[in-house]
Amino acid sequence: MLLLIEQSLNGLQFGLLLFLLAAGLTLVFGIMDLVNLAHGSLYMMGAYFAATFITWTDSFVLGAVLALGAAFLLGVAIELVAVRTLYARDHLDHVLATFGLLLFFNELVRLVWGPAGRTIQLPGILNTSVELLPGLSYPTYRLVVILVGGLVAFGLYWLVARTRTGMRIRAGASDREMVGALGIDIRKLYTLVFGLGAVLAALAGIMAAPITTVSIGMGERILIVAFVVIVIGGIGSIRGAFVAALMVGMIDTVGRAFLPEILRGFMSVPAANTLAPALASMLVYILMALILFLRPQGLFPARSG
Amino acid sequence: MSDPLLVVEAIETAYGQSRVLHGLSLTVDEGEVVTLMGRNGMGKTTTIRSIMGLTPAAGGSIRFRGREIRTLPAYRTARLGLGLVPEGRRVFPNLTVKENLIATAAPAAAGMRDAWTLERTLAMFPRLAERAENMGNQLSGGEQQMLAIARALMTNPALLILDEATEGLAPLIRREIWDCLKTLKGAGQSILVIDKDIRALGRIADRHYIVEKGRIAWSGDARTLAADPLLHARYLGV
Numbered sequence A: 001m002l003l004l005i006e007q008s009l010n011g012l013q014f015g016l017l018l019f020l021l022a023a024g025l026t027l028v029f030g031i032m033d034l035v036n037l038a039h040g041s042l043y044m045m046g047a048y049f050a051a052t053f054i055t056w057t058d059s060f061v062l063g064a065v066l067a068l069g070a071a072f073l074l075g076v077a078i079e080l081v082a083v084r085t086l087y088a089r090d091h092l093d094h095v096l097a098t099f100g101l102l103l104f105f106n107e108l109v110r111l112v113w114g115p116a117g118r119t120i121q122l123p124g125i126l127n128t129s130v131e132l133l134p135g136l137s138y139p140t141y142r143l144v145v146i147l148v149g150g151l152v153a154f155g156l157y158w159l160v161a162r163t164r165t166g167m168r169i170r171a172g173a174s175d176r177e178m179v180g181a182l183g184i185d186i187r188k189l190y191t192l193v194f195g196l197g198a199v200l201a202a203l204a205g206i207m208a209a210p211i212t213t214v215s216i217g218m219g220e221r222i223l224i225v226a227f228v229v230i231v232i233g234g235i236g237s238i239r240g241a242f243v244a245a246l247m248v249g250m251i252d253t254v255g256r257a258f259l260p261e262i263l264r265g266f267m268s269v270p271a272a273n274t275l276a277p278a279l280a281s282m283l284v285y286i287l288m289a290l291i292l293f294l295r296p297q298g299l300f301p302a303r304s305g
Numbered sequence B: 001m002s003d004p005l006l007v008v009e010a011i012e013t014a015y016g017q018s019r020v021l022h023g024l025s026l027t028v029d030e031g032e033v034v035t036l037m038g039r040n041g042m043g044k045t046t047t048i049r050s051i052m053g054l055t056p057a058a059g060g061s062i063r064f065r066g067r068e069i070r071t072l073p074a075y076r077t078a079r080l081g082l083g084l085v086p087e088g089r090r091v092f093p094n095l096t097v098k099e100n101l102i103a104t105a106a107p108a109a110a111g112m113r114d115a116w117t118l119e120r121t122l123a124m125f126p127r128l129a130e131r132a133e134n135m136g137n138q139l140s141g142g143e144q145q146m147l148a149i150a151r152a153l154m155t156n157p158a159l160l161i162l163d164e165a166t167e168g169l170a171p172l173i174r175r176e177i178w179d180c181l182k183t184l185k186g187a188g189q190s191i192l193v194i195d196k197d198i199r200a201l202g203r204i205a206d207r208h209y210i211v212e213k214g215r216i217a218w219s220g221d222a223r224t225l226a227a228d229p230l231l232h233a234r235y236l237g238v
């Protein structure tokens, strides 16, 4: 039981990180109709920026904040230089061009930071545990990730659902020409949305860094799962991305933890031990297939609200 | 006499290779209601799209309050004071009525009387007030049309442009929309309107233009048009 609670918290934490990554992806895909394979690069760049800035400033929080600022500038620069020229083209061109960007950033990191990975050390106060229940102590840092992820998710929901900027973003998703004809500079809005997506991706990368490691290609692995999330949630929908991210995070984490045990219930131990990891890593795709079968547009089709 | 509000001079507009406008010209004065009439496919909507900068004209000149706007992007044209009610309404289906109104609202230019606020707009369209929290795609056609007009008014335009604002609507709703335009005219609003309802246009418009294959084939005041049934037969197909 304690293990289940612990794994559920891990699932929640992973889900929130996925949401941060998926939020930018789904906004950019839903509004600008741009498939961005380089979104994972922003996740990676955030982590590398943080590794450097934390060393320079000798402060985890200050370094992280500087890294977020740098990620915003990088996102805006990518939009202005490369992505802006892609909107009018088709999805195949998007995939080719942003895959090029992805390779570019991986090489850039190799040049600047070297091929070896980095680790980010947590400051002392975060590197502790909290006793949540008798017998269940949980890392403070993971609780902080859950808290920050939750707050940012709420802030983003507020931005999209309640502010005029959010209304224009949603309006642009359904009829971008009309938004322009009513006096809104939609290109500037797109640049800002892209920059915002970059900040969220970088935040996910920064927060994941102390738990995993900072390495080349770290963005690609999680980006695939983020794409699963936005497809399940309904492309363009922040609410959908949130629900789907939590579902995927939870099923993936809990599945990996408990599947071996469950399978052992009705097959031999060696068979269960071989099958479980393979099945566990397939769970989220099975979930996606199932949801798309029932709701081809995803859980919350964005264009109809 | 002051300069006209809008001067369109010999514009040429094409969609890709196919030329649609061949040197079309028109003017709208301050406080005037001007119509653009003509059969299907003659280039009325294209004229509006050129003025707004949605399909920029390749040649000619478009001046708004003396300023050249032919090559401006649509958002800058709109900010100068052109409010578009487009063909097909195009309300934002995934926004509530209230959000449709405030998302792109703009404050009135200095010196403009009676700015359009949310309160004033909803007072003019009580049906929209009742449905303020409904999504755009939950409205009837007539309600969507009112929303499209209200949305344009909320940008506080110096010139309101309506493209087929009564198309496909029930007679009662049409009446409401014409009454609304009449009220706006009474308040001094300059309007450029496209419609197929020639009788209704005749009642509220000061001047008319008839478009034929991308050019102005005839222009004149309401009385001349009414007095010449041949015009109707020749250019309007009625």
Ligand SMILES: Nc1ncnc2c1ncn2[C@@H]1O[C@H](COP(=O)(O)OP(=O)(O)OP(=O)(O)O)[C@@H](O)[C@H]1O
Pocket (backbone or CB within 6 Å): B015, B018, B020, B038, B039, B040, B041, B042, B043, B044, B045, B046, B047, B087
């Ligand atoms: N997006 C487009 N691409 C190519 N051709 C177009 C496009 N839109 C309109 N046309 C063509 O341009 C011509 C003028 O069309 P336009 O929509 O301006 O006519 P209209 O006078 O508004 O007609 P209606 O009364 O049917 O609305 C037509 O021949 C039409 O087929």
Ligand SMILES: [Mg+2]
Pocket (backbone or CB within 6 Å): B044, B045, B046, B087, B163
């Ligand atoms: Mg038309």
